[in-house]
Amino acid sequence: xxxxxxxxxxxxxxxxxxxxxxxxxxxxxxxxxxxxxxxxxxxxxxxxxxxxxxxxxxxxxxxxxxxxxxxxxxxxxxxxxxxxxxxxxxxxxxxxxxxxxxxxxxxxxxxxxxxxxxxxxxxxxxxxxxxxxxxxxxxxxxxxxxxxxxxxxxxxxxxxxxxxxxxxxxxxxxxxxxxxxxxxxxxxxxxxxxxxxxxxxxxxxxxxxxxxxxxxxxxxxxxxxxxxxxxxxxxxxxxxxxxxxxxxxxxxxxxxxxxxxxxxxxxxxxxxxxxxxxxxxxxxxxxxxxxxxxxxxxxxxxxxxxxxxxxxxxxxxxxxxxxxxxxxxxxxxxxxxxxxxxxxxxxxxxxxxxxxxxxxxxxxxxxxxxxxxxxxxxxxxxxxxxxxxxxxxxxxxxxxxxxxxxxxxxxxxxxxxxxxxxxxxxxxxxxxxxxxxxxxxxxxxxxxxxxxxxxxxxxxxxxxxxxxxxxxxxxxxxxxxxxxxxxxxxxxxxxxxxxxxxxxxxxxxxxxxxxxxxxxxxxxxxxxxxxxxxxxxxxxxxxxxxxxxxxxxxxxxxxx
Amino acid sequence: xxxxxxxxxxxxxxxxxxxxxxxxxxxxxxxxxxxxxxxxxxxxxxxxxxxxxxxxxxxxxxxxxxxxxxxxxxxxxxxxxxxxxxxxxxxxxxxxxxxxxxxxxxxxxxxxxxxxxxxxxxxxxxxxxxxxxxxxxxxxxxxxxxxxxxxxxxxxxxxxxxxxxxxxxxxxxxxxxxxxxxxxxxxxxxxxxxxxxxxxxxxxxxxxxxxxxxxxxxxxxxxxxxxxxxxxxxxxxxxxxxxxxxxxxxxxxxxxxxxxxxxxxxxxxxxxxxxxxxxxxxxxxxxxxxxxxxxxxxxxxxxxxxxxxxxxxxxxxxxxxxxxxxxxxxxxxxxxxxxxxxxxxxxxxxxxxxxxxxxxxxxxxxxxxxxxxxxxxxxxxxxxxxxxxxxxxxxxxxxxxxxxx
Numbered sequence: 022x023x024x025x026x027x028x029x030x031x032x033x034x035x036x037x038x039x040x041x042x043x044x045x046x047x048x049x050x051x052x053x054x055x056x057x058x059x060x061x062x063x064x065x066x067x068x069x070x071x072x073x074x075x076x077x078x079x080x081x082x083x084x085x086x087x088x089x090x091x092x093x094x095x096x097x098x099x100x101x102x103x104x105x106x107x108x109x110x111x112x113x114x115x116x117x118x119x120x121x122x123x124x125x126x127x128x129x130x131x132x133x134x135x136x137x138x139x140x141x142x143x144x145x146x147x148x149x150x151x152x153x154x155x156x157x158x159x160x161x162x163x164x165x166x167x168x169x170x171x172x173x174x175x176x177x178x179x180x181x182x183x184x185x186x187x188x189x190x191x192x193x194x195x196x197x198x199x200x201x202x203x204x205x206x207x208x209x210x211x212x213x214x215x216x217x218x219x220x221x222x223x224x225x226x227x228x229x230x231x232x233x234x235x236x237x238x239x240x241x242x243x244x245x246x247x248x249x250x251x252x253x254x255x256x257x258x259x260x261x262x263x264x265x266x267x268x269x270x271x272x273x274x275x276x277x278x279x280x281x282x283x284x285x286x287x288x289x290x291x292x293x294x295x296x297x298x299x300x301x302x303x304x305x306x307x308x309x310x311x312x313x314x315x316x317x318x319x320x321x322x323x324x325x326x327x328x329x330x331x332x333x334x335x336x337x338x339x340x341x342x343x344x345x346x347x348x349x350x351x352x353x354x355x356x357x358x359x360x361x362x363x364x365x366x367x368x369x370x371x372x373x374x375x376x377x378x379x380x381x382x383x384x385x386x387x388x389x390x391x392x393x394x395x396x397x398x399x400x401x402x403x404x405x406x407x408x409x410x411x412x413x414x415x416x417x418x419x420x421x422x423x424x425x426x427x428x429x430x431x432x433x434x435x436x437x438x439x440x441x442x443x444x445x446x447x448x449x450x451x452x453x454x455x456x457x458x459x460x461x462x463x464x465x466x467x468x469x470x471x472x473x474x475x476x477x478x479x480x481x482x483x484x485x486x487x488x489x490x491x492x493x494x495x496x497x498x499x500x501x502x503x504x505x506x507x508x509x510x511x512x513x514x515x516x517x518x519x520x521x522x523x524x525x526x527x528x529x530x531x532x533x534x535x536x537x538x539x540x541x542x543x544x545x546x547x548x549x550x551x552x553x554x555x556x557x558x559x560x561x562x563x564x565x566x567x568x569x570x571x572x573x574x575x576x577x578x579x580x581x
Numbered sequence: 582x583x584x585x586x587x588x589x590x591x592x593x594x595x596x597x598x599x600x601x602x603x604x605x606x607x608x609x610x611x612x613x614x615x616x617x618x619x620x621x622x623x624x625x626x627x628x629x630x631x632x633x634x635x636x637x638x639x640x641x642x643x644x645x646x647x648x649x650x651x652x653x654x655x656x657x658x659x660x661x662x663x664x665x666x667x668x669x670x671x672x673x674x675x676x677x678x679x680x681x682x683x684x685x686x687x688x689x690x691x692x693x694x695x696x697x698x699x700x701x702x703x704x705x706x707x708x709x710x711x712x713x714x715x716x717x718x719x720x721x722x723x724x725x726x727x728x729x730x731x732x733x734x735x736x737x738x739x740x741x742x743x744x745x746x747x748x749x750x751x752x753x754x755x756x757x758x759x760x761x762x763x764x765x766x767x768x769x770x771x772x773x774x775x776x777x778x779x780x781x782x783x784x785x786x787x788x789x790x791x792x793x794x795x796x797x798x799x800x801x802x803x804x805x806x807x808x809x810x811x812x813x814x815x816x817x818x819x820x821x822x823x824x825x826x827x828x829x830x831x832x833x834x835x836x837x838x839x840x841x842x843x844x845x846x847x848x849x850x851x852x853x854x855x856x857x858x859x860x861x862x863x864x865x866x867x868x869x870x871x872x873x874x875x876x877x878x879x880x881x882x883x884x885x886x887x888x889x890x891x892x893x894x895x896x897x898x899x900x901x902x903x904x905x906x907x908x909x910x911x912x913x914x915x916x917x918x919x920x921x922x923x924x925x926x927x928x929x930x931x932x933x934x935x936x937x938x939x940x941x942x943x944x945x946x947x948x949x950x951x952x953x954x955x956x957x958x959x960x961x962x963x964x965x966x967x968x969x970x971x972x973x974x975x976x977x978x979x980x981x982x983x984x985x986x
Contacts, residue, residue, distance in 0.1 A: 093930045094923070100937065101918070103636065123901065123926045131904060131922055139918050349660065352667055362636050366676030368668055374627060374659035378709065380933055381629050388634070 065406040069289065069316040072405035075297055077195040078236055079135065080142040082110040084297060084318035085401045087309065087394045088145060089326065093118045094138045097326055098384040099391070101140050107361065107392045108399065111143040111195070113321045116188055117152035121172065125191040133193030144194035145321075147301075148185045151203055156536065162202055164219065172536075182223045183230040186239075190232050198268065199227040201242040206276035213246035220244045221258045228262065238265035240299060246271060247280045249287055256291040266297040269317070273302025282311060289316035306335065306397055310417055313401050314410075325394050329386035332376035335393045337420040341369075343386070348373035361392035590731055590771035590798055592618075592830040592851075596959050601822065601849035604958040607830060609681040609730045610769065611672055612647045618830065618851035619842075619958075621951050622650040622683055623944060624690070624859060627659070628675045631859060632937040633944070635676065640914045640941070645948045647680050650854045652688035653723040658710035662726035670728030684724060685733035685773070685801055686715065687834050689856040694738040696747070701754060704737050717761040725767040733801035733832070734762040736775030740807035748779040752788045759792060771798035773832055779804055780813060782820045789824040799830040802850065806835020811844070818848035839870075839891075839950060840974070843967050846954055858947055862939045865896040865928045867907045868946040870973070872953045891974060895939070900925040913945035914938075 063073040075082045088111045089096050089104070096104060096112065104112070114134060119125065131137050134144055150167060160169040166181035182200040189197040200223055202216035224241050231239050241259045245251035259267060269288045272281055285300060289312075292298055297318045303309060304322020312320070325335060332344040336356040342348075343355070351369040363372075363385045375382030404413035515524050532542040594605040608615040623630060628651050630638070638646070651671065656662075668674040671682045687694055691709055698705035703716035720735045735758045737751040755777050766772055774792040778785035792800060802821055805814065825831065830851045836842055837857035845853060861868065870891035893900070893907070906916035907924070915924075915938040927935035957966035 093932060094926060095932050095934045098933045098937070100634075100637065100914075100934065102914075103634070106636070118930070122930055123922075127902065127922075130902065131920075137920075137923055137926075139923070350664060352664065366635070368674065370660060370664045370668065371627075371674055374656070375629075378659070379626050380632055380936070381626065381634065384632075384634050384933070384937075 063295065065408070067405050067408070067410040068314075070314050070401075070405050070410055071294075071316060071318070072402045073297070073318060075318075077111075077143045077238070079144070079195050080110060082143060083399075083402045085309070085313040085398055086110050086319055087398045088113045088319065088321040089391050089394075090115070090321055090323045091138075092323075093122070094134065096387070096391070097330070098380070098387045101138065103388060104140075104391075105142070107388065108395045109142070109391065110395075111145050111319075112140060114144055114146045114192065114194060115152060116146045116149035116185065116192065117156070119146075119192060120149065120188050125188040128193070129191035135193060143196070145196040146189050146192050146194040146198065148182075148189070148198045148200040149180060150185065150200045162216075162219075164222075166200070182226040186227050186230040187232075190237065194237065196238045196240055196266065197231075199224050199239060199241050201244055201270055203244065203271055204246060206247055206271060206274040206280070208246065213244075213248060214251055217245045217251045217255050221255065224259060224262060224264075228264075240264060240266040240268050242268045242270035242301070243288055243292075244271050247276060247284055249284075252284060252287055253291060256288060260291075260293055264296070266299060267292050268299040268301050270301045272300065278308075281308075282315070285312050285317060286315045306394070306417075307421070309394075309397065310401070310414060314414065325390035326387045329390045330383040332382070332386070334372075334386055335390045337417070339421055343369060343373050343376050345373075355386075355389055356393070359389065359393065359396070361389050363389040363392075589769075590830075591615075592799065592828070594828065596961075598958050598961055598963045600847055600964065601819070602846045602958050602963045603827075603849060603851070604955050605830070605851060607648075607851070609648070609771075611681050611730055612644055612679060614644045616644045616647055617955055619846050619951060619954055620645065620648060620852055621948055622648050622832075622852060622854040624688065624854065624856055625649050625651050626691070627651070627655045628671055628677075628682070630940065630944075632862065632933070632940040634937070637914060637937075637941060638677070638680075641945060642948055642952075643679070645952065646944070648852070649677070649680055649682050650688070651682050651684050651727070651729065652686055652692045653684050653720065653727060654686050654688070654692040654706055654708040654713070654715070656723060656727070657708055657713060657715075662722050665723075665726040670726065672728070681730035682727070683731050683733075683832065683852070683854075684727055684729035685775075685832075685834060685854075686720070686735065687738065687803060689806060689835055689837065689854070690859055696737070696739040696743065696751070699737050699751075699754075704735055704754075704758075717758045718765070721762055721765040724762075724770070725765075728767065729770055731771040731773055731799065731832075733773040733803075734759045734775045736777050736801070736803045738777055738803045738807075739779050740804075741780035741809040741813075743779060745781060748781050748784050751777050751779070752784050752791075755788065756791045759795065763795065763797070773797065773799040773801040776800055776802050776821055776825075777804040778817075778821075780809055780817060782817065785817055785820045786824055789821045793825055797829075799832060800825055802831060802833040803835070805833065806837070806841075811840065814841075815844055815848060818845065818850070822849040840971065842950075843954070843970065846958075846963070847967065855947070858940060858943045861892065861943050862936050864894070865935070865939070866892045866894050866943075867924075867939055868892050868943050869908050870946075870950075872946075872949045890976065895921060895924045895935075896928045897925075907942050908946065911942065911945065913942050915942040915945075 062076070063071050065072045071084070073084045075084055089109060091097075091112045092115045094114060116125075119128065119134070128134050128137050134146075135141070160167055162168075166179050166184070168177055168179050170176070171178045180200070185200040186197065199220075201220040202223070204213055204216045220242065227239060227241075231237070241262065241264050243252060243255045243259060245253075245255045256267075269285060272284060289298055298316065299319035299321075300312050300317045302322060303312055303317075303320045304324035309320050328335070328340065332342065334341045334343055334355045337358060341355065348369045351373075353369055354364040354367065355369055355372060356364050367385065372382060372385060376386065377383075400413060401410075404410045513522070513524075515522055518524075529546070529548070531546045531548075532540055534540055590610065591608040592605060594603045596604040598604075602619075605618045606615045607618055607620070623646055625631070628649070629635060630649075633641075656665065665671075665674060671684075672678055672680070686692060686704070686706060691707075693707050695705040695707055695712060698712065698714065700714075703714045703719075705712060705714050715735065717735050724732050734755075737754045737758075739747060739751045743751075755775050759774050763772060774795055774797045776785070776788045776792050778788045789800075802818075805817075809817075822831065827849075831849065832852040832854070833845055833850045834854045836845045836853060837855035837860075839857075842853055842855070868891065895907075900921045903921040903925070905921060906919070907921060908916055919938055924935055924938055927938070954963070954966070957963045
């Protein structure tokens, strides 16, 4: 592995300049930090947003950046040469999957993951903890590590911080993540605090077990749920360890956006300025723009590639569902403003015919979606450097909420793009965040930005839905509303409930559910009925209906 | 850049061998340089290769890979002819301006002819959107919107075991539809007349003579590849090609395996459409047979018995740690950039990239095979090439038998 020299002034080596425009002019604002081999070198700022250059052993990256997720040693459907062409800087690999197949020993023997998949630029591996908890059955977290059921033979196994770091050392990525104790954001109670303190104890074990500190950068992960106090404790404790970079974890679950942005804002305000910040699992373009404005640098998500495989393309106007039948007649490119190979060559109608039916469709859409995300990262980086970040953000939002799109269609299609109402609500929340977030020095957002956003908001009043339903439908609905409804206190039955409602009959479970949705019966749990010997048994399983003469005593006279 | 007025197809035979095999040059409208025959048509789905993405296509040897086979039936139900015309036909729609397209309905993987349901109105095919009866009118509508460089007329293909009555009927229908299609043919694009006839030599001869009477640019031979035996095939092929004029190109569909290709070349056929690469790629196989047979000395390495010297199954565990390329010295994208161990891993985790890389290599290798055939014909050593090739394929079987006995 060749180490890139630490650059002390701005111009990058010519070989990495492929996607840098000629007019780049760097303004160094802070001296390079003295950490091992990742130096984040902030080039320019706008309030809290920063554009930086991160020097890694295999590549010099420009932040804010997006990392495609190559789970099992490859991005699904794209070759490494295509990834280089679209300007991908770092790829994420999942330790859990790679340790399973082809095993970290094999990767080590063959010279590391870079050589194995022939990717010359940077790699990042996560600790494997998240997959354990989300994928595996019976994952239990103890102080020692994460116990889980091995997917190979079902035997109990233990993943300790030491082992996670060892596996990542063998894989050989430029950035490795410490094993953390992840809890869902919907959890409440002392579990969150327990997880947070355990993460801090584990980071020390990770640091001790790390055997290649000058070739691989260990990032710590800030946990603490949605509680600002816990997050603050965690940030302070991790900062004391002086690691090459920090990640903000535990946020990719089902929390609402308000809490999400608040946590990111708090962490980015408290984390050190000269180290990169990585928000894990953040993938929607809007979220990336917001987090970049709040001061985060690195993002990863499976969203672009996954949504491509399901036939949706990311465009500046929103998510375009290419599976919709309106696309069969559309001869425009997927995104007329995009410069990628797919948008320059193919039309929506052709890609509509390919998606979900042919492998080529998901390849082309993955290519376009990743190009879109990487172009977004480049745009963020250069707009900050060139001092036009607020204009870029306003332009980005305007395109997403613009109502012109809907006029291009002859038919009334409102479900091709995300409904305007949802976007509008999202934007109002965003406006609140922007207006309340302040820069470190204490001054408020520039009034220009406020004015622009207020203008946008005022031009788009809450859209009114005009009903176009026929009269019969309306009367039917009115009738349904007037009908006497059974009290909602009635016991919910399987018939009335949503499809996933399960209600049993108090039978004891006889096995366990497998990860793939099946059910394995455990013979020991099956009810074992002990039936006695029934030879010469006189009783029958029924009572005869024919009356039989029975002699009774006088006591059975009818009562008067 | 497409030409404003596409040049018609030009074909010329350059070299004749002792037998009927011939090497020629085919100049098609949209390709800047001529292709050499015998040549392979790359199979596609809706115009693009199954797994090789369009930016990796230029990596394949050009102009060998310039001719792509597209089946108009892939577009039935998914894209209407209006839209295809609006987008400017195949070359414009796919952005493949240096490539030429050959359109005929039979695609040995997805669009198989259903001879039971064909009737006098049209031919029946099993398409991705169900069983369809394709009438000459509908077929021509698709061809006119696709604007391929060369296309075959609609044919009623039957396998070899049908009754004589059915066979005769198929020949009559095919000739009738040939006339229907020619009368509605678009301005551009070379017409290839379809020749069928099952396993009946008389019918084959009759069909060939009938079709050669029409003024068309080439011949598309169908009805093979339905499971007839390889021993009977050369006689039937010869029966057809004997009665066709020599200066027009011949295209055959359904002969995919290397041995079958050699049979076809020996009978005088120039263009082949094959699903061999597709089946290999899906099974995880990569072609490894040596291409340079004529100059190869006899020290062909006899590996452990049972290993098929022509292809390797990269799913096998022996390749887990193999850091060599698939074939030493191969210049395709896969062999330059990736190792057998990596492809083995990709196959084990069911990643699409495995099929992409394998299809690139297999296509490259098979095109190299055709190149070897062409050089053998030009040096007039074609029969010897055939013999050596078949012998090498059977070598491992004889070795296995010898050891086991």
